[in-house]
Amino acid sequence: MMKRRNFLTTVAMAGGALAAPGYLRIARAAEPLRVGALYSQTGGLSVVEKMLSSAVQLAASEINAAGGVLGRQIEVIVEDGASDPKTFAEKAQKLVISDKVETVFGCHTSASRKAVLPIFERRNAMLFYQTHYEGFECSRNVVYLGAVPNHQLSNYIPWIIETLGKKKFFIVGSNYVYPREMAKVSKSLIEAGGAEWVADEYLELGHSEWAVMVNKIKDSGADVVLSNVVGDSIISFYREFKNQGLSQDQIPICATVTSEIEIAAMGAEYAAGSYTSFPYFMSIDRPENLSFIERYRAFVNDPKAITYHSLEAAYFQVFLWKQAIEKAGDITADAIREGVRGQTFDAPGGPVKVDEDNLHTWVTPNIGQWQADGQSKIVSAYPEPVKPLPYSGYGETAENLFCTASGLDTTKL
Amino acid sequence: MFDILFIGLSLSSILLLVALGLAVTYGAMGIINMAHGEMVMLGAYVAVLANIWLGANLLLAIPLAFVVTGALGYAMERMVVRRLYGRLLDTLLATWGIAILLQQAIRLEFGLVFFGLHVEGLGAGLQNVPVPGFLQATLTVFGQELNTYRLFIVAVTVVLTVLTWHVLYRTALGMKVRAIIRNPQMAAACGIDVRQTNSITFALGSGLAGVAGVLMAGFRSVSPDMGATMVVDGFMVVVTGGVGSLLGTVAAAGILGEINALTAITFNEITGRAAVLLVVILVILLKPAGLFSFKGR
Structure with a gap:
C-alpha cells in the first residue's frame, strides 16, 4: 500500500511541477x-x-x-x-x-x-x-x-450605369455562396438604377470550360458583364472572352474578385480595359x-x-x-x-x-481599370470610407x- | 445553331485530346494510368518553360512536349508499370503514387526550393502561356465568328487521331499492339516482343497526353494540380466508348461534347455537366462494355 501512496504523491508533485511554469509565466511581463x-x-x-x-x-x-x-x-x-x-x-x-x-x-x-x-x-x-x-x-x-457587398457594389453599379452608360447586365459567377449573395445585392442596385439584368448564370467552382457561357453572353444582348467568378476559372474566362471576339471596349467585364494576382496569371493583355471594384489596388x-x-x-x-x-x-x-x-x-x-x-x-x-x-x-470603395501592364488605373475613388x-x-x-x-x-x- | 455545334465540337475535341492517350494505355494495355493527368500537366509545363527559357511559342512546344512526356512514359513503364501487368488494382495505386510524386516535383521545383533556388515557370503558383497572335481572336466561317484557337485545337485533334489510327491499324507496331490487346500470351507465343511493344505503346500514350497539355495551356491556367480533374474526364470517355476501341473513344468524345454544349446552352452549365454524367451512367448500365467493343474469345 505504501507503493500506491508513493505513486499518488509523485503524480501530484509532478503535476504541480508541470503546472508551476504556467503560473510563473503570468508574473513575467516580458513573456512574448x-x-x-x-x-x-x-x-x-x-x-x-x-x-x-x-x-x-x-x-x-x-x-x-x-x-x-x-x-x-x-x-x-x-x-x-x-x-x-x-x-x-x-x-x-x-x-x-x-x-x-x-x-x-x-x-x-x-x-x-x-x-x-x-x-x-x-x-x-x-x-x-x-x-x-x-x-x-x-x-x-x-x-x-x-x-462587404455594399463596399464593392453600392458605388460600382450606379457608376457602371451612369458613367459607362450600360443598361443590360449579364451576371455571372462561380456556384457557391459569395457570388450568389453578390448577385442578390447587385440585382436590387441594378433595378434601382433603372437598368436591367438579362441573365444570372453560374459555373462550377474551378471549372475552366467557358465556351458555352461566353457564347451566351454574346447572344444575350447584354452590354456589360458583372463577374463574381473566383479562382482559376477567372483566367480561362477572360481568355475565352477575348478569343471569342468580344471586346472590353464594347462589353466590359466588371468584376468583384479579379485582382492583381489573376491578372498576372492570365496575361495582362486579356484583361486590359476591364474593371474591378476593390478598396485597395497595388497602383494606389x-x-x-x-x-x-x-x-x-x-x-x-x-x-x-x-x-x-x-x-x-x-x-x-x-x-x-x-x-x-x-x-x-x-x-x-x-x-x-x-x-x-x-x-x-x-x-x-x-x-x-x-x-x-x-x-x-x-x-x-475604388474602381480600377486594368491596363496593359497588369496594373490598374483608379477611375473612380469614393471621397471617404x-x-x-x-x-x-x-x-x-x-x-x-x-x-x-x-x-x-x-x-x- | 452552327456556333453551338461548333462549341460542342470543340468540347469534344478537348475530351478526345485527353482520352486519346488513355485509349492507348488503358484501352490497349489495360493499365489504369492515374498519372495520365499529370502527363497532361507536364506537357503544359513544357510549354510554359519553353516559352520562358527558349522563347519558343506554342507550336514549337508541341513536338517538344511529345518527346519529353513520351520519354518519361517510357521510363515509367520500364521502372514501375512493367512489374505490375495483370494486377489491375496495383497499377492503379502505383500510378497514382507516381502522379503525386510528379505534382510535388513541379510544386517543389524538383527540390531546388530546399536550396533557396527558384526556377521561373515552376512552383506552386499559376502559370500562363501566351497564345501566338494569329491564333487569338476570331475567324469568320459561313457567316459565323469562330474562335481561332478552338479551331486550331479541333484541327490538331483530328491530325493526332488520324496519326494514332494510322499507327495502330497500318503499321507493324500497331499490328503487334492489337495482337497483344486480344491475347497477350498468344501474341508472345507468335514471337512478338510483348515487353518492348508495351514500352513503346506506353510512351506513345504519354506523349499524346503531353501534346494535350500544351493545347490546354493556351486557354486555361497552368498549375501542378490541373491534371487531376482531367484524368476523370478521360476515363469517362474511354469507358463510355468501349475499352480497346479507338473508334469508340472518338464517338464517345463527340457525343458527350455535343450533349454538354446543347444542354448547357438550353439550360445552364451545371445541368450540362449533369446531363453528361447521366448519359455515361446509362451507357455503362445498358452496355457495360461501352458503345463499341470487340467480341472477345
Missing part, C-alpha cells in the same frame, strides 16, 4: 504575446494564403521592432489549414485550446471561416478575418477587415503604399512580388489589434472586442476604421442596422 496565424501553407489555396500569412508576419515583425505590444514581443504561431475547412477547424482548436492564444489572424475562404467560427464562439477567442466576403454574418468573436499612389510594397517585397525576398486587397488587410489588421490591446490594457478576447471598436489606422491604401456596431471595417453593412442584401441601411454591438437582430431578417 502569442497569436495564431491560420492559413493554408499547402494545397490548392496555398499560393494566395501564404502571401496573407507573410503579411501578418511582416506586420508583427514591424511592431516588434518598434517595441512590441504593451512592452511584449509578438510571437506568431503559424498553423497550416491545408486548403481544407476540416483541417482549419482542427488547427483552430489547437491554437485556441492547446496554445491558449486569445487572437488568431486567419482564414481566407468563407468555408474555412464558417468551419472555425463555432470554436472561437464557444471558447471566446477572437478571429481577425481579412478577406472581402458576402456578409450575412454577425459574430461577436470575429473582426472583419475586408469589404500614396507614399504609404509605395513604402508598404517595398517592405513587403524585401520581407518575402522577391523583388517582383505582387500586393493586392486581402494582403493589405492582412497587414493592417495586426496594427488594429495592437491598438485595441493598448486601448483596453489587456490581451483577453473581451478586452480586444471592446478595444477594437472605433479604432482607426492609416493603412497603405488609405484610412480604415473598425465599426463600433458590427466589428466590420470602414473602407474606401463607407460604413460596412453586412446585411445590405436583406435591406440593412445605416439608419436601420441589423447587426449591432449586442448581436444580430433576427426579427429584422
Whole structure:
C-alpha cells in the first residue's frame, strides 16, 4: 500500500511541477504575446494564403521592432489549414485550446471561416478575418477587415450605369455562396438604377470550360458583364472572352474578385480595359503604399512580388489589434472586442476604421481599370470610407442596422 | 445553331485530346494510368518553360512536349508499370503514387526550393502561356465568328487521331499492339516482343497526353494540380466508348461534347455537366462494355 501512496504523491508533485511554469509565466511581463496565424501553407489555396500569412508576419515583425505590444514581443504561431475547412477547424482548436492564444489572424475562404467560427464562439477567442466576403454574418468573436457587398457594389453599379452608360447586365459567377449573395445585392442596385439584368448564370467552382457561357453572353444582348467568378476559372474566362471576339471596349467585364494576382496569371493583355471594384489596388499612389510594397517585397525576398486587397488587410489588421490591446490594457478576447471598436489606422491604401456596431471595417470603395501592364488605373475613388453593412442584401441601411454591438437582430431578417 | 455545334465540337475535341492517350494505355494495355493527368500537366509545363527559357511559342512546344512526356512514359513503364501487368488494382495505386510524386516535383521545383533556388515557370503558383497572335481572336466561317484557337485545337485533334489510327491499324507496331490487346500470351507465343511493344505503346500514350497539355495551356491556367480533374474526364470517355476501341473513344468524345454544349446552352452549365454524367451512367448500365467493343474469345 505504501507503493500506491508513493505513486499518488509523485503524480501530484509532478503535476504541480508541470503546472508551476504556467503560473510563473503570468508574473513575467516580458513573456512574448502569442497569436495564431491560420492559413493554408499547402494545397490548392496555398499560393494566395501564404502571401496573407507573410503579411501578418511582416506586420508583427514591424511592431516588434518598434517595441512590441504593451512592452511584449509578438510571437506568431503559424498553423497550416491545408486548403481544407476540416483541417482549419482542427488547427483552430489547437491554437485556441492547446496554445491558449486569445487572437488568431486567419482564414481566407468563407468555408474555412464558417468551419472555425463555432470554436472561437464557444471558447471566446477572437478571429481577425481579412478577406472581402458576402456578409450575412454577425459574430461577436470575429473582426472583419475586408469589404462587404455594399463596399464593392453600392458605388460600382450606379457608376457602371451612369458613367459607362450600360443598361443590360449579364451576371455571372462561380456556384457557391459569395457570388450568389453578390448577385442578390447587385440585382436590387441594378433595378434601382433603372437598368436591367438579362441573365444570372453560374459555373462550377474551378471549372475552366467557358465556351458555352461566353457564347451566351454574346447572344444575350447584354452590354456589360458583372463577374463574381473566383479562382482559376477567372483566367480561362477572360481568355475565352477575348478569343471569342468580344471586346472590353464594347462589353466590359466588371468584376468583384479579379485582382492583381489573376491578372498576372492570365496575361495582362486579356484583361486590359476591364474593371474591378476593390478598396485597395497595388497602383494606389500614396507614399504609404509605395513604402508598404517595398517592405513587403524585401520581407518575402522577391523583388517582383505582387500586393493586392486581402494582403493589405492582412497587414493592417495586426496594427488594429495592437491598438485595441493598448486601448483596453489587456490581451483577453473581451478586452480586444471592446478595444477594437472605433479604432482607426492609416493603412497603405488609405484610412480604415473598425465599426463600433458590427466589428466590420470602414473602407474606401475604388474602381480600377486594368491596363496593359497588369496594373490598374483608379477611375473612380469614393471621397471617404463607407460604413460596412453586412446585411445590405436583406435591406440593412445605416439608419436601420441589423447587426449591432449586442448581436444580430433576427426579427429584422 | 452552327456556333453551338461548333462549341460542342470543340468540347469534344478537348475530351478526345485527353482520352486519346488513355485509349492507348488503358484501352490497349489495360493499365489504369492515374498519372495520365499529370502527363497532361507536364506537357503544359513544357510549354510554359519553353516559352520562358527558349522563347519558343506554342507550336514549337508541341513536338517538344511529345518527346519529353513520351520519354518519361517510357521510363515509367520500364521502372514501375512493367512489374505490375495483370494486377489491375496495383497499377492503379502505383500510378497514382507516381502522379503525386510528379505534382510535388513541379510544386517543389524538383527540390531546388530546399536550396533557396527558384526556377521561373515552376512552383506552386499559376502559370500562363501566351497564345501566338494569329491564333487569338476570331475567324469568320459561313457567316459565323469562330474562335481561332478552338479551331486550331479541333484541327490538331483530328491530325493526332488520324496519326494514332494510322499507327495502330497500318503499321507493324500497331499490328503487334492489337495482337497483344486480344491475347497477350498468344501474341508472345507468335514471337512478338510483348515487353518492348508495351514500352513503346506506353510512351506513345504519354506523349499524346503531353501534346494535350500544351493545347490546354493556351486557354486555361497552368498549375501542378490541373491534371487531376482531367484524368476523370478521360476515363469517362474511354469507358463510355468501349475499352480497346479507338473508334469508340472518338464517338464517345463527340457525343458527350455535343450533349454538354446543347444542354448547357438550353439550360445552364451545371445541368450540362449533369446531363453528361447521366448519359455515361446509362451507357455503362445498358452496355457495360461501352458503345463499341470487340467480341472477345
